[in-house]
Amino acid sequence: MEEVITAPKILVFSTEKISDPAIDLAGLLKKHYPPTVYTINIPCSSAVKSRWVLHAFEAGFDGVFIAADGTDCAYSETCTERTGELVKKTHELMKDRNIDPIRLKMAAICSVCSEPFVKHMKNFVAALSN
Amino acid sequence: MKKRIGVYICQCGSNISDYVDVEKVNEIVAREQAVALSKITMFACADSAQNEIIEDIEKQKLDAIVVASCSPKLHLFTFRNVAQRAGLNPYNYIQVNLREQCSWAHSDNPPKATEKAIKLVMAGIERAKYSQALAPISIPSVNSVVVVGAGIGGMRAAIELADMGSEVFLLEREYFVGGRSSQWNELFTTNETGREVISRLYKTIMEYNNITLFTGAEIESKSGSVGNFDIKVKIKPRHVKPDCKLDWDKFKKAVEVCPVEFDDPFNFGLTKQKAIYKNFPSEFPEIPAIDVEHCTKCMKCSDICSDIDLNQKEEVLNLNAGSILLTTGASPYEPKEGEFGYKKIDNVITLQQLKRLIELRPDVLTYHNKKIQNVAFIYCVGSRQVDGENRYCSRYCCTSAIHTAIMLKENYKKINNFHFTRGVRTYGKQEILYNKSSKQGDIFFQSFDDSPTEVISVNGQTIVKIKDILTTDKELEVVADLVVLVTGMVPRQNNSINKILKVPIGRDKFYNEIHPKLRPVETVIDGVLIAGSCQAPLNITESVKSALSASSKVNSLISKGEIELEPTLAEIDDESCTWCDKCQSVCPYNAIDIKEEEGKSIAVIIESNCKGCGICLPVCPSNSIQLIGYSDVEIESMIDVLAC
Numbered sequence: 001m002e003e004v005i006t007a008p009k010i011l012v013f014s015t016e017k018i019s020d021p022a023i024d025l026a027g028l029l030k031k032h033y034p035p036t037v038y039t040i041n042i043p044c045s046s047a048v049k050s051r052w053v054l055h056a057f058e059a060g061f062d063g064v065f066i067a068a069d070g071t072d073c074a075y076s077e078t079c080t081e082r083t084g085e086l087v088k089k090t091h092e093l094m095k096d097r098n099i100d101p102i103r104l105k106m107a108a109i110c111s112v113c114s115e116p117f118v119k120h121m122k123n124f125v126a127a128l129s130n
Numbered sequence: 131m132k133k134r135i136g137v138y139i140c141q142c143g144s145n146i147s148d149y150v151d152v153e154k155v156n157e158i159v160a161r162e163q164a165v166a167l168s169k170i171t172m173f174a175c176a177d178s179a180q181n182e183i184i185e186d187i188e189k190q191k192l193d194a195i196v197v198a199s200c201s202p203k204l205h206l207f208t209f210r211n212v213a214q215r216a217g218l219n220p221y222n223y224i225q226v227n228l229r230e231q232c233s234w235a236h237s238d239n240p241p242k243a244t245e246k247a248i249k250l251v252m253a254g255i256e257r258a259k260y261s262q263a264l265a266p267i268s269i270p271s272v273n274s275v276v277v278v279g280a281g282i283g284g285m286r287a288a289i290e291l292a293d294m295g296s297e298v299f300l301l302e303r304e305y306f307v308g309g310r311s312s313q314w315n316e317l318f319t320t321n322e323t324g325r326e327v328i329s330r331l332y333k334t335i336m337e338y339n340n341i342t343l344f345t346g347a348e349i350e351s352k353s354g355s356v357g358n359f360d361i362k363v364k365i366k367p368r369h370v371k372p373d374c375k376l377d378w379d380k381f382k383k384a385v386e387v388c389p390v391e392f393d394d395p396f397n398f399g400l401t402k403q404k405a406i407y408k409n410f411p412s413e414f415p416e417i418p419a420i421d422v423e424h425c426t427k428c429m430k431c432s433d434i435c436s437d438i439d440l441n442q443k444e445e446v447l448n449l450n451a452g453s454i455l456l457t458t459g460a461s462p463y464e465p466k467e468g469e470f471g472y473k474k475i476d477n478v479i480t481l482q483q484l485k486r487l488i489e490l491r492p493d494v495l496t497y498h499n500k501k502i503q504n505v506a507f508i509y510c511v512g513s514r515q516v517d518g519e520n521r522y523c524s525r526y527c528c529t530s531a532i533h534t535a536i537m538l539k540e541n542y543k544k545i546n547n548f549h550f551t552r553g554v555r556t557y558g559k560q561e562i563l564y565n566k567s568s569k570q571g572d573i574f575f576q577s578f579d580d581s582p583t584e585v586i587s588v589n590g591q592t593i594v595k596i597k598d599i600l601t602t603d604k605e606l607e608v609v610a611d612l613v614v615l616v617t618g619m620v621p622r623q624n625n626s627i628n629k630i631l632k633v634p635i636g637r638d639k640f641y642n643e644i645h646p647k648l649r650p651v652e653t654v655i656d657g658v659l660i661a662g663s664c665q666a667p668l669n670i671t672e673s674v675k676s677a678l679s680a681s682s683k684v685n686s687l688i689s690k691g692e693i694e695l696e697p698t699l700a701e702i703d704d705e706s707c708t709w710c711d712k713c714q715s716v717c718p719y720n721a722i723d724i725k726e727e728e729g730k731s732i733a734v735i736i737e738s739n740c741k742g743c744g745i746c747l748p749v750c751p752s753n754s755i756q757l758i759g760y761s762d763v764e765i766e767s768m769i770d771v772l773a774c
Contacts, residue, residue, distance in 0.1 A: 021654040027230035035242035047744025059773035075743035076718040
């Protein structure tokens with residue numbers, strides 16, 4: 001029987017004011033990325049709980065990508081630092097559960113970064129496929 | 131938990147249904163236990179569809195609704211209003227983004243787009259199940275606005291906003307106001323010159339105490355958000371004292387002694403400019419300026435004119451505004467070297483250069499000392515490009531070329547105009563000009579995209595060739611004394627402001643509105659609006675209309691003194707909280723305090739300070755904080771559905 005190969009599933013945490021508009025823009029410009037990428041938007045990337053990320057892996061996601069506000073964050077100047085800290089903490093928790101930390105990625109995606117977002121998604125899917 | 135959810139799957143005409151099998155999505159989601167009804171609609175936003183949803187909510191006693199359509203940035207409030215009109219709390223409405231993040235993003239793979247659509251709608255249903263009835267929160271808003279760009283659109287918007295009672299800070303990057311329009315002579319339909327219009331607007335602005343104009347000004351940084359932006363503005367020194375009473379003779383002498391000379395941007399390189407300059411006597415503000423980028427500070431001008439102060443320094447101002455309106459305009463397309471002979475054949479110029487040439491040569495039209503008789507206009511240069519980046523029509527250029535051709539015939543003797551078009555688009559009243567130019571004897575040719583007009587130089591003569599579809603594909607030639615490239619509009623090249631504001635840019639590289647018809651002057655950045663030709667190629671009338679529209683929108687946003695925000699607040703679980711102060715230490719808004727309850731210390735949210743950012747969520751070691759609308763149960767139930 002032929003084996004069905006499916007692309008890795010990625011959960012993206014986007015932010016309503018910054019990175020989600022960039023993901024919308026990618027669609028508007030018909031810049032295609034793998035359809036196994038799913039987005040949940042939240043107010044700020046510093047709000048992502050480690051338990052949500054771990055829950056995503058337990059539920060069957062292959063990768064989690066935090067499309068961070070970076071320095072554009074309207075809420076806090078320390079957003080980059082805070083998001084970095086939560087990623088670091090989650091990486092540790094992933095190691096404890098034998099989940100490869102490579103499966104959680106974070107990058108700043110500004111409101112016009114449609115092209116970088118698509119590139120990140122393609123690269124992440126490729127990395128997880130390997 | 132909600133148990134009677136209504137689901138509406140929008141086809142968005144065919145924007146969604148061309149790539150997503152909406153029948154299949156509907157069939158699957160209808161099986162969900164909590165779904166009381168599921169329907170497909172052609173346009174969920176249409177009045178008839180909205181009324182149908184209201185009727186369903188009332189008759190079917192729905193306790194939540196999900197609309198799977200476009201981005202929530204576009205219609206979130208439309209459907210919240212629908213819910214409210216039907217007596218349902220607006221926060222029991224969930225929008226699923228099936229267009230931008232599914233059908234368009236995966237238009238290359240419809241089966242997979244359909245699979246994804248099913249999961250997205252199911253996730254929306256999960257979110258709706260846990261949705262709570264909420265009321266919006268209000269934050270104070272400053273009734274002041276920063277208008278960026280003092281062209282006709284920006285000036286008109288500033289006046290309108292000031293008239294409605296807002297404090298207006300009008301910023302212009304150049305030393306003089308007016309933008310591109312100051313370069314144009316007579317305008318259609320009023321026959322006023324660009325300068326006359328600007329002069330009138332400037333004088334009106336000066337009458338308003340609540341408009342402050344800054345020239346040589348650029349935004350350096352922005353912080354805060356809608357209702358309360360803190361904006362740092364960098365002001366370039368003008369190097370002329372602000373209280374200078376201009377002595378025109380002294381100024382002319384100062385210009386004469388200035389040793390710096392460069393291509394004059396005002397005349398598109400047809401003349402030279404000095405470092406000290408004022409483009410024309412009635413240019414505003416009245417006092418001249420010294421171009422700091424070119425000035426060598428030789429002090430020769432200051433020896434003549436005591437009002438010149440080369441020691442002036444750059445200033446930085448802090449402005450507080452509730453909203454920002456961008457009216458930064460556009461630039462003419464600069465043809466590439468060799469494009470229709472540009473910069474290769476010496477009598478090929480752009481339409482903008484011709485307009486300046488007419489003013490510089492009022493008696494006899496000459497170019498490179500040669501009298502001009504035959505003028506060939508080549509249309510759609512830099513617009514409607516088949517292979518290039520600019521696929522769009524610049525809309526204003528057909529009219530502008532024909533208007534200029536009429537001026538040529540009226541101002542000079544024995545001019546013959548030949549128009550090499552790709553179809554003339556003089557819409558609306560502009561058709562009057564087309565009719566007039568035809569009657570005055572102008573000759574129009576037309577070619578298709580696959581057979582463009584050619585410009586060649588043969589034995590010192592410039593020949594324009596076309597395969598003319600109006601004369602059944604006859605190959606025709608005109609020997610031209612002057613070839614005028616009718617160039618389109620492109621976005622401003624030096625767009626440093628967008629590195630700060632991050633307004634989305636569309637395929638045409640102009641700023642992108644949320645929706646061209648429904649929210650035409652708003653951007654996805656709350657409180658940042660756009661108007662005029664920074665958004666799309668527009669003529670002056672259209673730019674002003676757009677500026678007025680944006681002014682109304684800004685006014686409705688900030689004039690009430692408060693802005694309604696999402697009721698997204700953090701909530702503390704009193705039972706599990708043991709007060710460790712970590713949440714308080716990361717909160718940027720001092721929205722978390724400590725309280726004593728039943729003999730223990732716990733955190734308490736100060737609702738008036740909480741902005742709902744959620745920064746406190748991941749630092750809590752006992753997971754005692756939930757964000758309304760983003761609780762663990764909502765997020766994790768969505769994850770479960772999306773992962774399966």
